[in-house]
Amino acid sequence: MNLSVLTDYLPEWLAPSVATFCLHLLLLFLLLSRWESSDSDRVIQARKITPEIINAKLVSIDEFRARPTPKAAPRQPAKTQPAAPRKQAAPAPSKPAPAPESKPLAKKKPAETGRSEPAPAPAKKPAPRLDADALAELSRRQLSESMAAESAAEVAVTAEEMAASYAALIQRAVIGYWSRPPSARNGMEVLLSVQLIPSGDVISVSVVKSSGNVAFDRSAINAVERAGSFPELRNLPIREFEKSFRRFRLLFRPEDLRY
Amino acid sequence: MTSLARILLFATLMVSAVSARAQLVIEITQGMDDPTTIAVVPFATEGTGISPADVAEIVADDLRRSGQFAPVRRDNMLSYPSTSGEIYFRDWRAIDTEYVLIGRVTPGERLRVDYELFDVNRERSVLSGSQTDAPGEARMLAHRVSDAVYEHITGIPGAFATRLLYVSVERNLQGKDYYRLTLSDADGARPIVLLESREPIMAPSWAPDGREIAYVSFETGRPAIFRQELRSGAREQLTSFRGLNSSPAWSPDGNTLAMVLSKDGSPDIYLMDMASRRLSRITRHYAIDTEPTWMPDGKSILFTSDRGGRPQIYRYHLQTGITDRVTFEGNYNARARIAQDGRNVVLVHQRDGQYHIAIHDLVTDRLQVLTSTDLDESPSIAPNGSMVLYATKSGDRGILSAVSVDGGVKFNLPARSGDVREPAWSPYLMP
Amino acid sequence: MKDLPVAGKALTLLFTAAFLVACSGTDTQQQEEAAAAAAAAEAAAAQQAREAEQAAAREAAAARQAAAEERRLEQAVAAAGSTFYFDFDSSTLTTEARQALDAHIALLRTNDEEVRLEGHTDERGTRDYNMALGERRANSVRDYMVVNGIPSYRIETVSYGEEKPVAYGSGEENWSQNRRVELSRQ
Numbered sequence: 112m113n114l115s116v117l118t119d120y121l122p123e124w125l126a127p128s129v130a131t132f133c134l135h136l137l138l139l140f141l142l143l144s145r146w147e148s149s150d151s152d153r154v155i156q157a158r159k160i161t162p163e164i165i166n167a168k169l170v171s172i173d174e175f176r177a178r179p180t181p182k183a184a185p186r187q188p189a190k191t192q193p194a195a196p197r198k199q200a201a202p203a204p205s206k207p208a209p210a211p212e213s214k215p216l217a218k219k220k221p222a223e224t225g226r227s228e229p230a231p232a233p234a235k236k237p238a239p240r241l242d243a244d245a246l247a248e249l250s251r252r253q254l255s256e257s258m259a260a261e262s263a264a265e266v267a268v269t270a271e272e273m274a275a276s277y278a279a280l281i282q283r284a285v286i287g288y289w290s291r292p293p294s295a296r297n298g299m300e301v302l303l304s305v306q307l308i309p310s311g312d313v314i315s316v317s318v319v320k321s322s323g324n325v326a327f328d329r330s331a332i333n334a335v336e337r338a339g340s341f342p343e344l345r346n347l348p349i350r351e352f353e354k355s356f357r358r359f360r361l362l363f364r365p366e367d368l369r370y
Numbered sequence: 371m372t373s374l375a376r377i378l379l380f381a382t383l384m385v386s387a388v389s390a391r392a393q394l395v396i397e398i399t400q401g402m403d404d405p406t407t408i409a410v411v412p413f414a415t416e417g418t419g420i421s422p423a424d425v426a427e428i429v430a431d432d433l434r435r436s437g438q439f440a441p442v443r444r445d446n447m448l449s450y451p452s453t454s455g456e457i458y459f460r461d462w463r464a465i466d467t468e469y470v471l472i473g474r475v476t477p478g479e480r481l482r483v484d485y486e487l488f489d490v491n492r493e494r495s496v497l498s499g500s501q502t503d504a505p506g507e508a509r510m511l512a513h514r515v516s517d518a519v520y521e522h523i524t525g526i527p528g529a530f531a532t533r534l535l536y537v538s539v540e541r542n543l544q545g546k547d548y549y550r551l552t553l554s555d556a557d558g559a560r561p562i563v564l565l566e567s568r569e570p571i572m573a574p575s576w577a578p579d580g581r582e583i584a585y586v587s588f589e590t591g592r593p594a595i596f597r598q599e600l601r602s603g604a605r606e607q608l609t610s611f612r613g614l615n616s617s618p619a620w621s622p623d624g625n626t627l628a629m630v631l632s633k634d635g636s637p638d639i640y641l642m643d644m645a646s647r648r649l650s651r652i653t654r655h656y657a658i659d660t661e662p663t664w665m666p667d668g669k670s671i672l673f674t675s676d677r678g679g680r681p682q683i684y685r686y687h688l689q690t691g692i693t694d695r696v697t698f699e700g701n702y703n704a705r706a707r708i709a710q711d712g713r714n715v716v717l718v719h720q721r722d723g724q725y726h727i728a729i730h731d732l733v734t735d736r737l738q739v740l741t742s743t744d745l746d747e748s749p750s751i752a753p754n755g756s757m758v759l760y761a762t763k764s765g766d767r768g769i770l771s772a773v774s775v776d777g778g779v780k781f782n783l784p785a786r787s788g789d790v791r792e793p794a795w796s797p798y799l800m801p
Numbered sequence: 802m803k804d805l806p807v808a809g810k811a812l813t814l815l816f817t818a819a820f821l822v823a824c825s826g827t828d829t830q831q832q833e834e835a836a837a838a839a840a841a842a843e844a845a846a847a848q849q850a851r852e853a854e855q856a857a858a859r860e861a862a863a864a865r866q867a868a869a870e871e872r873r874l875e876q877a878v879a880a881a882g883s884t885f886y887f888d889f890d891s892s893t894l895t896t897e898a899r900q901a902l903d904a905h906i907a908l909l910r911t912n913d914e915e916v917r918l919e920g921h922t923d924e925r926g927t928r929d930y931n932m933a934l935g936e937r938r939a940n941s942v943r944d945y946m947v948v949n950g951i952p953s954y955r956i957e958t959v960s961y962g963e964e965k966p967v968a969y970g971s972g973e974e975n976w977s978q979n980r981r982v983e984l985s986r987q
Contacts, residue, residue: 130374278396289401292524293438293756293776302395326525333468334401336491359394367400369738369776370731547965570964572928592959593932614936614960617929630929637933658933674930681930705927718927725925745971747927766970792928 273347274355281341285361289334292326297368301328303361305335309352311344319360331363403778405440406523408433408469409462412444413485414452419477422505428512429471429519431557432530435772436520436756437779442467454486459493471519481505485515487522497522503801509559510801529752532556533796534759535564535574535583536770540788551585553600556752556795558770558783564598574792577620580799584608584618584627595629608642619662619671628662628671639673639686652686653693659684661705666712672696674704683717683730697730699737705748706730709755714775716740716749716758727760729775740777750795751775759783761791871911877904883984885942886977889923892937894945902942905984906949913955915987918942920960923976928962935960942982957987 302320307313316335321328344356410430415421433439448461451472462470473485480502487497499518501511510531517528538550551565551574565571569588576583584597595609595618609615613632620627627642631649638653639662653659657677664671670687677684681704683696697703702720709716712732719728719737724744730737740758749760757779759772764782768789771782783790881901885894894902909916920939922931939958947953968975 126374133374133378274394278394282396282398285396285398286400287402288404289398290404290406291401292526294525324525326523331398333491334398337468355394359396361396361398363398365399365401370734570961572932572962572964588961588964613958614932616932630933632933632936637936658930658937660933661927661929674927676930681926702926704930720926745924763971 270351274351277341277344277347277356280343281338281356281361284338284341285334288337289363290330291365291368292324292330294324295327295330295365295368297365297370299324299327300362300364301331303331303335303363304358305361306358307341307344307352307356309345309347309349311341313338313340322363327363331361334363335361405438406469407440407442407467408471408519408523409442409447409467410471411447411450411452411473413473413475413483414450416474416476417478421475421477421508422481423508423512425473425475425483425508425512425515426471428509428557429516432513432516432528433520435557435779435781436528437774438520438524454488454495457488459488459490462490469519469523471515473515477505479505481508481511483511483515485518487519507801509555513555513557514801526756527754527798529754529756529795529798530556531801532753532799533580534558535576535585535794535796536790537571537574537792538786538788538790539768561786564600564603572792573617574794575618575620576794576796578622578624578797580797583794584620586616586618595627597627608647613637614660617661619664621664622666622668628664630660630662639671652688652691663707665708666710672706672708672715674706683715696732697737698735703728703730707749707751709751709775710753711755714751714755716751716760718747718749727758727773729758738777740773740775741771741780743771746771748792750793752795753798759793759795761793871908874904874908874911878908881905885982885984887938887980887982889925889976889980890934892934892941894941898942899945902945903949906946906951909946909951909955915955915957916946916951917957917959917985917987919965919983919985920958921965921979921981921983922963923979924963924966924971925976926963928964932960932962935962938980938982942984 299322300320301318301322304315304317304319305313306315313335316332318328318332344352347356410426410433412424412426413421430441434441442465446465448465449456449458451457451470452474453472457470457472467490470488470490471485472488473483476482476484481504482500482502484500485498486495488494489496497518499515501514503511513528513531516530520526520528520530532555534554534556536552536554538552540548540550542548546568549567549569549571550563551571552561553564554561564583565585565587567587567589569591571588572586572593574583574585581601582597582599584595586593587596588594590607590610592610592612593615594607595615596605596607597618598605608618608627609629609631611631611633614630614637617630618627619629625644627644629640629642630637631640632638634651636656637658637660638651638655639659641650641652642648643650652671653673653675655675655677657675658681659673659675659677661674662671663673665685669689670685672683672685674681675684676682678695680701682698683703683706684693685696686693696706696715697717700719700721702718702725704718706715706717708714715730715732716727717730719726719739721739725746726739726743727741727746727749728737728739741760741762743762746760746762749758751758755775757772757774759770761768762771763769768791769782770790770793771780773780881904883905885898885901887893887898888895905916918939920935920937922934922938926934936958939960943953943956943958946956963979966975966979967981968978
């Protein structure tokens, strides 16, 4: 009501412009935010998963980012050779050289080993000393850029794989607890909604779409309740947990029964 | 609402709707089928009398034999509650129990059993009931409790409060055989001899109301079909034709008795109308036609015939008079019995020279061997279609054995002296 | 001995005739003829008596022979035995069975005894189907007997299927003994 009073005092073109502006904002928001598939849910099939995490501790994100170390390896033989003849000269300049270089690198990747830092510097040593710092600066920038790009891509792939691995874990646990009643038949379907908390505990299970067979539905709920919790999910970054596992669905559709 | 508000609302709804559709769905397409753990706590006795039976033990044995349940052992139970207030669910969860059954027995002129079933995970009562009967029927009371618990958890009616007929043969010291037609509970308890004879007894068969039976007796020097009422013991000879008089089989409505007679040349299937005692002939083939059994809808009859050279199962449609062949796998398929679902047929199937019990699915036409024992015969299905009872040999002795319809559970019935054969599982019985 | 009265009568007649002829007198040719006739009659009577004796002897011999034959047949039947065996899942008579049956048939053709044929099977297979198989075997034996001259109304067939084995236990040594038809004379 207030709005209609207000609009009397505003120019005619204001309301439509505001609406248009909001719609454009909305459009931008929809385009820029990350989407999964447009229509269907992400369905994890039993067969397609090759889980990497089987009853083992999840490696941390930092260890994933440490993968670029193999790239520095080829430079290591170069490091040893110049280091030998330049025993005296090397220690002196190599010390201050790694020092300023390691600092900016250290800021980005604290767990990185020290091997990669001296490598670019001694490699450049055979080159004219005049460009040592410039070259060092260049290579450092190049390295950090490529590393950043790599880690960004890897974070994206890793998160997808992780979600799939954890889904497989949940799937396996539930399978181990699912005891089908004698009235169960292949093709029956019950869809459950499960709610977890970040510790991995199940706090609620409910039937979203019943199979029509009470005992069958109950056996599915029992399977989840007997599983009770999925403690491995504690290792999941909170962002991934919220996205996929705070609330998810379980579709029980047996294919291994006699008929 | 103004158009602006409407647009914003629509936008909000669109966003939230789309993000809801992006939920992860994990598919579960197989299971482990571990038996359900259930604690059947010894029932308390109310009043001053003594309970005539250990109800909890009978219930636990019933549930365990079904293969679907793993009852908790009494010495593993931390407590013996008999009322809901005495149950500490945490204790039961600690030993991974899914259900707890408690109860009370009140002896007296009429025996009364009260029971209550609890879901440990949800910590609440899911089933409660009461059964009353004469004290002599204490075991049947317990079986009815088993039926109620089984049906609640599996969705299928239990078949524990049912009975069996079977033939036993014993040889005395002079080497003479004695044949006995025996009636017992489905678990083999409380055997009663209905007929004893020096000549063979065969093919016991239940009427659908569970009140009378039919069988073949050689007491006249030739095989003849008799019917007998269970309560009164009254007997009547139904046939005395030359040649075969065998395989009596009651129709689902109890009005017709199918049988095999060879008086007209070769063994053929005949139907006797029980009201008029008139016979009608339904197979006319020079081959052997025998072992008739009715489909649950009463519209067709399965039987064994070797008109194709070796014994196979055929089906006669009463309305059209058409006979078609049912089994095509293997060289010997005989003695069909059909479950109440009208789909599963158990029969005797020969494979690699051995005789097994197999199950043939009328819908998929698939045949699956259920047993690994040899010389199996006379299969009989429980009225809920879950178990098959059959006769087999253990060493040189004839014994009764049971296998679940999916082949998963197997057990032998308590052995008696002598040979046991030809089991017939009763229909559901009225108390 | 029953010929004697006839012979006696003939002789009496002959002697009477001879006496009458002799007493009548003077005709010696008539006397000679009468004497010859009397002698012929006497010879004939003796001949008849001899033949009668021979027939009796022959009959006695025949009876003795028949008795001996019956004994022989009984012995053949006893030697053949009253149980006829069959191959697995078969109701066809084996050669041995047929030979044994021939002995029975031979004896049965000489009397009007009735027989009962009991058909049996081994334990393999279902009980009711085996009842029909046992009947088939009994019918095989019956049909062979009927074809060889024993009317069917003298034959009764009953099947016991696998219900009355003679050998308990499994294995071919036991099973082969149970696949049989037993004949018993009523």
